[in-house]
Amino acid sequence: MKLRHLTLTFASALLVASCSSAPYDKTDTGITVNVKNVDADGARLVRLQVLGEKLIRVSATPDRKFADTPSLVIVPQDSVPHFDVTDTDSTVSVSTSSITATVSLADGEVLFYDKDGKLILAEDEGGRRFTPIEVEGKKAYTVQQFFKSVNDEEGIYGLGQHQADEFNYKGKNEELFQYNTKVSVPFVVSTDNYGILWDSYSLCRWGNPEDYKQLGGVFKLYDKDGKEGALTGTYVPADGSEPLVQREDSIYFEHLKRGDLAHVVNLPADFPFNGSHVTYEGYIEPEISGLYRFIMYYSGYQKIYINNELIVPERWRTAWNPNSFKFSTELEAGVRVPIKIEWEPNGAVAYCGLRVYSPTDPKEQLKMSWWGEMQEQIDYYFVYGESMDDVIKGYRTLTGKAPIMPKWAMGYWQSREKYNTQEEVESTFAEFRKRNIPIDNIVIDWLHWKQDSWGSHEFDKERFPDPKGMVDSIHDMNGRVMISVWPKFYVTTEHYKEFDEKGWMYKLPVNDSIRDWVGPGYLGSFYDAYDPDARKLFWKQMYEHYYPLGIDAWWMDASEPNIRDCTDIQYRKDLITPTSLGPSTQYFNAYALMNAEAIYDGQRGVDPDKRVFLLTRSGFAGEQRYSTATWSGDIATRWEDMAAQMSAGLNFAVSGIPWWTMDIGGFCVEDRYVAAQQEFDKTGKENADLKEWRELNTRWYQFGAFAPLFRAHGQWPFREVFNIAPEGHPAYKSIVYYTKLRYNLMPYIYSLAGMTHYDDYTIMRPLVMDFPADKNVRDLKDEYMFGPDLLVAPVYHYGDRNREVYFPAGGWYDFYTGKYIAGGETMNVAAPYERMPLYVRAGSILPVGGDIQSTAEVSTEPLTLFVCAGRDGSFTLYDDEGVNYNYEKGMKASIPLAWNNAASTLTIGDRQGEYPGMLKNRKFNVVLVDPSRQVAFDKPAKGVTVDYSGNSVEVKL
Known part of the structure; x- marks a missing residue:
């Protein structure tokens, strides 16, 4: 039976159950407990619903029945697994093959156990609170839910992307709202292999429920x-x-x-x-x-x-x-x-x-605590797993799988604020091709329209006389074009009027005469993305105006939504209320999710064979199902801001959303860097500030090459490598080196993209995911794994030419020399200007391709497989057509690779599947790296040549 049908069945059953004197009622999906000792601000009903072997929904309400408003975050589940219900005089439990959840009949407290009876997580006694709240005539509750600290030493990660450079949220406090550079996702994962998804769209707080x-x-x-x-x-x-x-x-x-x-x-x-x-x-x-x-x-x-x-x-x-x-x-x-x-x-x-x-009492501070400003009831989802990856798999089971992004999105993107003319767009892309610097995507930012026509979706013909010709010219150079689209409309545009006549525009910004920063300041507002018909109109307008031009991807800016910078939170809520679903107080955080749905459903409806790609400045739980990536907003050009992107990106990844990027170099530029560039343009001399600017960008590009998406963007000075430094400068040489390396690693990176879909994998990985038993990595936020094989340690202090790197036990190879490091210790390693510390894990089978200029190219060189001795290892090469959804129909191919360390044998397994245009016969160059054979991974290395036609081959090394 489908869960969507069960919800209706169960809602009617509750009308009877709520009047029952029985301590609990069994349902098709779990149990409902009629709490015996109901506190004045506590729950009357507590419900457990089994959604999977390791997935349980917990709902609680002080009312006599549950609200059961459809979730914006959760997707319908296909089936309910077998579960058992057992009870005692004081408790009732539901058990699957993997977990047991037990409810106290007296007070409704819920405890979770693994299959061996070990306590995983427990609600705190009396830790659930409901306070009535009424907003715009809608009655609901401000809620609190506390959990005990079962393990004071656990690490907890997630909550989205925040900029205070905090990493492990155990014992920390965080306020969850959306704002430029801040993306709140109410999901956490513990090193004890469980997660909590807090199903609330309102302002929330993690930790201390009070405001500062x-x-x-x-x-x-x-x-x-x-x-x-x-x-x-x-x-x-x-x-x-x-x-x-x-x-x-x-x-x-x-x-x-x-x-x-x-x-x-x-x-x-x-x-x-x-x-x-x-x-x-x-x-x-x-x-x-x-x-x-x-x-x-x-x-x-x-x-x-x-x-x-x-x-x-x-x-x-x-x-x-x-x-x-x-x-x-x-x-x-x-x-x-x-x-x-x-x-x-x-x-x-x-x-x-x-x-x-x-x-706060230290023991109290270590307890997990959730607070929501306005909810109809408490709803959270307990997710268990064998590993942190397994927990994230459960999260995506609940909220939707991540489609495979188009392959070009994994290449290099060039952006700036902003390309003001068609000539700037075309000449910039052509310059990359002229210099043989790989690139896949160029981004057209805001104000490509006439100054007074925001929301028209029309290019300014004076500056962009032939938009389709411009896009065609980029396509002719094997490139893609992404365009900035805001959910914002000036009142004078026809598009605003279309929304307004249906009641789909937020009115207060107009009534309060809020004008933006463009020219004399123009009056406008944002559309109500919570209305399904408004979402269809939003896409229709984009489809009619942008789609005929051949635009490849969508940059959904200001999707918090950001109507006015630097206002108090109450005014931000006032500016976007009411929504079609209810008060913005209740739906404050989910706008970007709804906006993403508009584009994904819209494009797949009209062009089902073209992969959707969205980049959004805000985000929310579940956005990954809409082929959506998030970037970290308009961050600053400071070393400490670069450092903060590591903890921000890693926590965002652990929040279950695999695709993340940032403005390499930072967006908002200090005056001293602007002045330094201006002086250089006049004199040709590099002063101290320009020297630092170039080094900052170099280090940031090094880091950015190992983010899920590789993208430079920012205000002036321009961010193209040839505008950052002249050819021959160490900054130029390093940026070009890492850009080319990104493309050399494309077989590895695209295989990781396949894993994000098929295995619910996470590409950018805090070390705690792969080394959960190592207490040294619980708070380590400035190095991480990029996929299973690469240890990345960015340099984020000016002038540093070395840095400390912690190597978990198991063996590592220096990427540039092949030198072996046993691990289990912290070492001070070299970090020259042009190189960032980078290491390959023992047991890796790292595929490295030849030089290409875009992901549309196929290298004619054999694919090198670096086999790193020290332990057994495996990797699966994945590929498909890269631009369409044929992989959903089975048109894809994978080649399993397995290394037997004791036998010193690599097995290139039988190819599984095929797709149009696939290389059926190919050559592999198999290179062994071991402690006695130091081989650089970034240079051509002669190994064993293997002819492969799809059948299993064993290679003795």
């Missing part, structure tokens, strides 16, 4: 002269005129005033902030001792000192896109401690904030 408090609400404040009640704020204008000095009882300058785009709440209204220097200083005195957790909010340059110690070294963000950063410090009750915030605003509008959490 103002400094004056936690500490006694004293100004710099010792007077109680406030800190001293000193505002020094850029022109050196008389400073403004005033007392500040909170440091909360984090959002614009409504209706006033020039002033930030609580800041002095008429002070000229750009180029000024601001200091907040004085003393804080805590009432209790313990660890205080702070969150700072910053634009411009900011440092924080506590007790005369530099706690937060200088950080920078552009004025229009502030960032948050978290830090902690121990403080003693009754001890007055000096505090100082140094701030240099870097724009006419400026943002600054510092808030804090009071100390």
